[in-house]
Amino acid sequence: MAKLGGELARHGPSMGGLARERQAGRKSRPMPRLTALDLPVPPPEAAAPAAARGQPQPALRFALRAGPSRIDGLGVFAEETIPARRKIGEMRGESISVREARRRAKGRARVHIVEVSETRAVDATDSPEPLRNINHSCGPNAVLRIRQGRVEFYALRDIAPGEEITCHYGDSHHEGRLTCRCGAPNCSGRL
Numbered sequence: 483m484a485k486l487g488g489e490l491a492r493h494g495p496s497m498g499g500l501a502r503e504r505q506a507g508r509k510s511r512p513m514p515r516l517t518a519l520d521l522p523v524p525p526p527e528a529a530a531p532a533a534a535r536g537q538p539q540p541a542l543r544f545a546l547r548a549g550p551s552r553i554d555g556l557g558v559f560a561e562e563t564i565p566a567r568r569k570i571g572e573m574r575g576e577s578i579s580v581r582e583a584r585r586r587a588k589g590r591a592r593v594h595i596v597e598v599s600e601t602r603a604v605d606a607t608d609s610p611e612p613l614r615n616i617n618h619s620c621g622p623n624a625v626l627r628i629r630q631g632r633v634e635f636y637a638l639r640d641i642a643p644g645e646e647i648t649c650h651y652g653d654s655h656h657e658g659r660l661t662c663r664c665g666a667p668n669c670s671g672r673l
Contacts, residue, residue, distance in 0.1 A: 541611045542571035546647070548612040553663055555592060556615040557646045564641040570624060573613040573633040575606030596626070596633045604633050618673060619648035621666030626652075 544564050551557025564570055573596065578586070583595045583603035594606040594614045606614035613635060616624070624635045626649045641647060648664065651673065660673040 540571075541574050542613070543569050544571065546571065546612045548615045551615075551617055551646055553617040553619065553646070553648070553665070555617075557617045557648075558612045558615045560641045560643055560645050560647060562643055564637045564647075566637050566639045568637050570635040570637055570641075570647065571611070571613050573604065573606050573609070573616070573635070574611055575604045575609045575614070577631070578603050578605050596628075598628045598631050598633060602631060604631075606633075613647075617646065617648050617664070618651040618662065619664040619666050620650065620662060620669040621664065622648045622650045624649045626650075 545561035547559050547561055548556050549559055573594075575594065580597055580599075580601055580603050583597060583605060586605060586607075587593045587595055594609070595603055596606075597603045616626075616635065623638055623641050623645065624647050625638055627634045627636060635647070635649060662669055662671055662673045
């Protein structure tokens with residue numbers, strides 16, 4: 483404990499002003515009181531319903547559809563304008579081990595699996611969500627992010643209705659053996 487003015491200070495060396503006044507025997511100043519404020523309260527039907535804690539959020543934040551793609555097979559297309567930097571949605575599916583994911587990927591023509599950690603993966607093969615059909619592009623308009631074991635997609639720029647949503651796959655099980663067909667000016671040629 484520190485000595486303050488010859489007395490042993492109980493509150494340590496950084497005593498506040500009110501504590502010093504009390505210690506010196508002076509009356510402390512009254513604390514200001516918060517009075518009621520007259521603020522308009524919206525009627526109950528006008529208030530938006532709050533999302534229940536612990537309840538799953540919808541997989542999609544914007545209207546999307548799966549359809550034929552000029553890149554490959556099916557793609558996912560915006561049905562409404564998606565602003566830049568907004569979450570488009572999540573790719574959901576079965577949570578499996580990476581070992582099982584790699585086993586399942588072998589021999590499949592279409593792979594809808596994303597590794598979310600060194601030990602876990604999400605297999606969206608049986609998912610009804612259109613984001614499982616997102617195609618690769620070397621000049622993407624969306625980015626894939628792994629957050630708390632979830633596969634999320636965010637818009638890199640404004641996406642117009644009818645535009646195909648694409649992301650850069652990064653490292654994939656193709657290991658450079660697959661020809662890239664994205665058609666972007668900066669296309670690397672391989673996946």
